[in-house]
Amino acid sequence: MSNKEIPYKIYLNENEMPKQWYNVRADMKNKPAPLLNAATMKPITFEELRPVFCDELINQELDDVNPYIDIPEEILKFYKMYRPAPLVRAYCLEEKLGTPAKIYYKFEGNNTSGSHKLNSAIAQAYYAKKQGLKGVTTETGAGQWGTALSMACSYFDLDCQVYMVKVSYEQKPFRREVMRTYGAKVTPSPSETTEVGRKILAAHPGTTGSLGCAISEAVEAASLQEGYRYVLGSVLNQVLLHQTVIGLETKTALEKYDISPDIIIGCAGGGSNLGGLISPFMGEKLRGEKDYRIIAVEPASCPSLTRGKYVYDYCDTGMVCPLSKMYTLGSGFIPSANHAGGLRYHGMSSTLSQLYDDGLMEAVAVEQTSVFEAAQYFARIEGILPAPESSHAIKVAIDEAKKCKETGEEKTIVFGLTGTGYFDMMSYQKFNDGVMSDYIPTDEELQAGFAGLPNVEA
Amino acid sequence: MSNKEIPYKIYLNENEMPKQWYNVRADMKNKPAPLLNAATMKPITFEELRPVFCDELINQELDDVNPYIDIPEEILKFYKMYRPAPLVRAYCLEEKLGTPAKIYYKFEGNNTSGSHKLNSAIAQAYYAKKQGLKGVTTETGAGQWGTALSMACSYFDLDCQVYMVKVSYEQKPFRREVMRTYGAKVTPSPSETTEVGRKILAAHPGTTGSLGCAISEAVEAASLQEGYRYVLGSVLNQVLLHQTVIGLETKTALEKYDISPDIIIGCAGGGSNLGGLISPFMGEKLRGEKDYRIIAVEPASCPSLTRGKYVYDYCDTGMVCPLSKMYTLGSGFIPSANHAGGLRYHGMSSTLSQLYDDGLMEAVAVEQTSVFEAAQYFARIEGILPAPESSHAIKVAIDEAKKCKETGEEKTIVFGLTGTGYFDMMSYQKFNDGVMSDYIPTDEELQAGFAGLPNVEA
Numbered sequence: 001m002s003n004k005e006i007p008y009k010i011y012l013n014e015n016e017m018p019k020q021w022y023n024v025r026a027d028m029k030n031k032p033a034p035l036l037n038a039a040t041m042k043p044i045t046f047e048e049l050r051p052v053f054c055d056e057l058i059n060q061e062l063d064d065v066n067p068y069i070d071i072p073e074e075i076l077k078f079y080k081m082y083r084p085a086p087l088v089r090a091y092c093l094e095e096k097l098g099t100p101a102k103i104y105y106k107f108e109g110n111n112t113s114g115s116h117k118l119n120s121a122i123a124q125a126y127y128a129k130k131q132g133l134k135g136v137t138t139e140t141g142a143g144q145w146g147t148a149l150s151m152a153c154s155y156f157d158l159d160c161q162v163y164m165v166k167v168s169y170e171q172k173p174f175r176r177e178v179m180r181t182y183g184a185k186v187t188p189s190p191s192e193t194t195e196v197g198r199k200i201l202a203a204h205p206g207t208t209g210s211l212g213c214a215i216s217e218a219v220e221a222a223s224l225q226e227g228y229r230y231v232l233g234s235v236l237n238q239v240l241l242h243q244t245v246i247g248l249e250t251k252t253a254l255e256k257y258d259i260s261p262d263i264i265i266g267c268a269g270g271g272s273n274l275g276g277l278i279s280p281f282m283g284e285k286l287r288g289e290k291d292y293r294i295i296a297v298e299p300a301s302c303p304s305l306t307r308g309k310y311v312y313d314y315c316d317t318g319m320v321c322p323l324s325k326m327y328t329l330g331s332g333f334i335p336s337a338n339h340a341g342g343l344r345y346h347g348m349s350s351t352l353s354q355l356y357d358d359g360l361m362e363a364v365a366v367e368q369t370s371v372f373e374a375a376q377y378f379a380r381i382e383g384i385l386p387a388p389e390s391s392h393a394i395k396v397a398i399d400e401a402k403k404c405k406e407t408g409e410e411k412t413i414v415f416g417l418t419g420t421g422y423f424d425m426m427s428y429q430k431f432n433d434g435v436m437s438d439y440i441p442t443d444e445e446l447q448a449g450f451a452g453l454p455n456v457e458a
Numbered sequence: 459m460s461n462k463e464i465p466y467k468i469y470l471n472e473n474e475m476p477k478q479w480y481n482v483r484a485d486m487k488n489k490p491a492p493l494l495n496a497a498t499m500k501p502i503t504f505e506e507l508r509p510v511f512c513d514e515l516i517n518q519e520l521d522d523v524n525p526y527i528d529i530p531e532e533i534l535k536f537y538k539m540y541r542p543a544p545l546v547r548a549y550c551l552e553e554k555l556g557t558p559a560k561i562y563y564k565f566e567g568n569n570t571s572g573s574h575k576l577n578s579a580i581a582q583a584y585y586a587k588k589q590g591l592k593g594v595t596t597e598t599g600a601g602q603w604g605t606a607l608s609m610a611c612s613y614f615d616l617d618c619q620v621y622m623v624k625v626s627y628e629q630k631p632f633r634r635e636v637m638r639t640y641g642a643k644v645t646p647s648p649s650e651t652t653e654v655g656r657k658i659l660a661a662h663p664g665t666t667g668s669l670g671c672a673i674s675e676a677v678e679a680a681s682l683q684e685g686y687r688y689v690l691g692s693v694l695n696q697v698l699l700h701q702t703v704i705g706l707e708t709k710t711a712l713e714k715y716d717i718s719p720d721i722i723i724g725c726a727g728g729g730s731n732l733g734g735l736i737s738p739f740m741g742e743k744l745r746g747e748k749d750y751r752i753i754a755v756e757p758a759s760c761p762s763l764t765r766g767k768y769v770y771d772y773c774d775t776g777m778v779c780p781l782s783k784m785y786t787l788g789s790g791f792i793p794s795a796n797h798a799g800g801l802r803y804h805g806m807s808s809t810l811s812q813l814y815d816d817g818l819m820e821a822v823a824v825e826q827t828s829v830f831e832a833a834q835y836f837a838r839i840e841g842i843l844p845a846p847e848s849s850h851a852i853k854v855a856i857d858e859a860k861k862c863k864e865t866g867e868e869k870t871i872v873f874g875l876t877g878t879g880y881f882d883m884m885s886y887q888k889f890n891d892g893v894m895s896d897y898i899p900t901d902e903e904l905q906a907g908f909a910g911l912p913n914v915e916a
Contacts, residue, residue, distance in 0.1 A: 007471070007472045007538070008472065008538040008539055009472075009538070011469045013465070014465045014466065014467075077550075078841075080465070080466040080467070081466055081550065081840065081841050082841055092535075092539065110568045111841060111842075112837065112841055112842055112843040112878070112880075114880075151838075151841060154838040155838070155839075155841075173883070173887070174632075174880075174881075174883035174884075177883040177884075177886050177887045177890060178843060178880075178883060178886075180886075180887075180890045181834055181837060181843060181886050181889075181890060182837065182838060183838070376639055379570070379639060379640065380609075380612040380613070380640060380641070381613075382539065383536075383539050383540055383569060383570055383609060383613075384569075384570055385570040385636060385639060420570070422570075422572075422632075422636075422880045422881070423632075423880070425631070425632035425635040425636060426632075426635075428635050428636075428638075428639050429631070429635045429638075431639075432635060432638045432639060
């Protein structure tokens with residue numbers, strides 16, 4: 001640790017911002033298992049993915065060799081509009097906790113999408129535009145990804161069609177309006193506009209939808225329209241790649257002040273934020289240069305890492321997507337109501353799954369009420385009202401800082417504050433009214449999810 | 459202009475942040491007229507204000523002599539949690555407009571209150587705490603001020619009671635929940651909890667309230683409780699004083715890159731943002747050191763500067779507050795529905811009123827639909843979804859930039875982007891649905907407001 005005084009917020013200069021994304025797969029000895037074609041159950045090829053994804057994004061998806069990939073100039077320009085994101089020293093939180101720990105958080109919420117999702121949205125929109133496409137389709141759960149994509153498409157003048165999980169569509173009308181303000185077309189899912197949607201509606205009348213189901217609809221919608229492709233906001237390797245701007249900026253900011261973290265914490269749904277934050281640090285760990293404790297935090301109600309199986313599974317409910325080897329609860333697992341909508345996904349990034357399986361990171365599951373307690377506590381001390389998703393990381397960061405108080409250890413904790421909760425006030429209202437409930441799936445419920453897993457020899 | 463490359467966002471270092479507020483009244487030859495005691499119609503004294511305001515804030519309110527006032531260490535510390543605010547070069551907007559103008563905006567929306575209001579809220583809460591008070595009362599219209607105050611009170615562990623204009627309370631339940639998350643008690647106004655509220659309800663059953671009415675209730679509530687004082691988020695001299703951190707940071711950032719603005723633009727409701735932004739520049743103008751065009755932008759539906767009278771008037775509907783000499787539409791003027799709720803106030807800061815009357819700044823009134831058109835245009839290009847209030851400044855900044863395109867002049871335009879519109883999506887929805895309407899009061903309606911003006915010889 002140097003003698004430099006550490007400011008409340010470390011902002012990089014624009015010329016210190018990363019000009020390349022870092023591809024952690026290049027440094028992994030055990031590579032993430034390849035995606036499988038659902039028809040052939042063989043590793044999917046570039047050509048087979050072309051009807052669904054943009055060409056350049058397929059290249060990024062399949063590339064587990066090149067460690068650095070240039071960020072195109074147009075994307076760098078957009079990044080400069082809302083980045084660099086600050087690395088914040090949580091002085092007030094440390095003081096309130098009375099902990100000897102040093103706590104930092106990388107705050108990705110200072111943009112209208114309200115989260116880190118914009119980092120990949122702008123990249124995906126750029127490659128779609130470059131390929132001469134007319135538009136893209138996608139799904140959104142909590143609404144952060146859909147908002148981010150609508151902003152990115154508006155910037156590049158691309159059509160944007162969002163399938164929004166019906167329960168979110170109804171409970172978050174204002175998210176929908178932000179997307180509309182950016183020109184996106186938003187459809188509640190499941191809908192009558194796709195075959196898979198109609199099937200799901202017939203099988204489950206009155207369903208309020210799920211992320212897996214909305215994915216199936218968006219993929220079908222892209223395939224039915226000339227000049228359209230499907231884009232996804234998490235889980236995929238390409239998304240983790242784009243999100244490494246989070247970790248790269250964090251690392252540069254820490255190095256500027258000679259700070260070396262002991263623990264790095266991030267919330268994990270599909271893995272986009274966590275993967276982006278930890279990749280550059282994991283790279284050092286993989287290359288044997290440094291060691292860090294890395295902790296993924298997931299909701300106890302949807303515990304893919306802590307209670308799932310590491311097997312091949314479908315990424316979506318309609319089983320139209322390729323299969324991915326990942327920690328999963330089964331694509332048929334219906335996550336219970338949880339206010340951290342962005343973490344309600346049955347699977348996990350295949351890259352993170354492999355790293356977790358190799359013992360390179362830990363995982364912990366936390367319950368909803370304790371997460372909102374941490375969120376409120378943090379908001380009142382650090383000012384920022386956090387997204388429910390991000391608050392999972394806050395909860396565990398506070399827990400670790402409290403342990404330091406007991407042991408007297410001056411550990412340096414870095415966590416990802418992925419976004420703000422401004423569009424999640426209905427959840428906060430439940431918490432404020434004292435009517436929030438916790439839910440942990442029973443072993444029987446998990447078994448039901450596992451029962452639907454495809455039989456694939458990995 | 460220097461040869462330094464100007465980044466997309468100019469962030470000051472923490473040690474470049476202002477350590478003193480600037481009191482523009484000290485440099486004014488024609489001082490703002492003093493507040494009058496409503497009972498005696500004589501200039502109000504320190505002692506007469508003590509039951510209502512905190513002591514130190516009264517000192518600041520009455521001080522028109524000292525140009526600089528130290529910012530206490532505790533407030534500086536809080537400022538560092540969310541400041542400095544970036545001065546953004548609107549490169550993308552300039553390119554889209556094809557204008558030779560250079561456009562900058564000072565963005566105050568990167569905090570959970572969503573606006574500049576936090577700058578004064580934390581100062582007022584600090585002085586209340588320092589005086590040993592238990593809590594404060596206030597009113598809020600659009601909700602930005604109430605949110606900011608709830609955050610500030612939570613930080614200093616003060617009780618916070620907010621009277622929220624009923625129409626906002628009902629239309630913005632999420633604003634209310636943010637305040638509750640920070641521990642504030644929120645009451646829709648007019649309410650049965652105060653005498654003035656009961657009177658207004660009796661006279662106007664079914665009224666959805668107004669800012670002037672909520673002020674009356676908050677003042678009464680403070681007077682009825684031991685250890686409570688009333689605080690206000692705009693209009694007052696003390697508020698403009700605290701808000702000068704906006705202008706001071708802006709000036710330092712511009713000077714760092716040798717930029718001298720030609721035009722400075724801000725939206726104007728009660729005047730807190732505009733006053734804070736322009737004060738240091740106005741100081742130079744008053745001292746004859748420099749000249750700037752300064753433009754206040756107000757809604758055509760509530761045009762206090764452009765169509766009001768410069769006379770003494772009550773600051774509130776219940777006439778319990780002191781009188782202020784200001785541009786006013788009459789405290790009985792009921793502003794029509796306007797989605798920029800924060801600009802719906804019948805009067806204007808007495809300091810800004812005097813400066814305007816002395817011809818030191820201009821004013822322009824703009825209609826609602828054109829404001830939302832500018833807001834949407836800006837959001838799609840610059841990424842940030844602006845508050846309706848702030849969008850008044852955007853509208854005029856774009857107009858001025860377009861004039862530069864016609865004339866070829868390379869003017870430098872700076873405007874205040876006071877906040878984000880994340881809690882205003884109901885208004886955006888009306889705009890997106892094409893059902894937003896414009897309203898300009900008729901001369902007869904204005905005459906009705908003027909008829910209620912008190913007869914005071916200034």
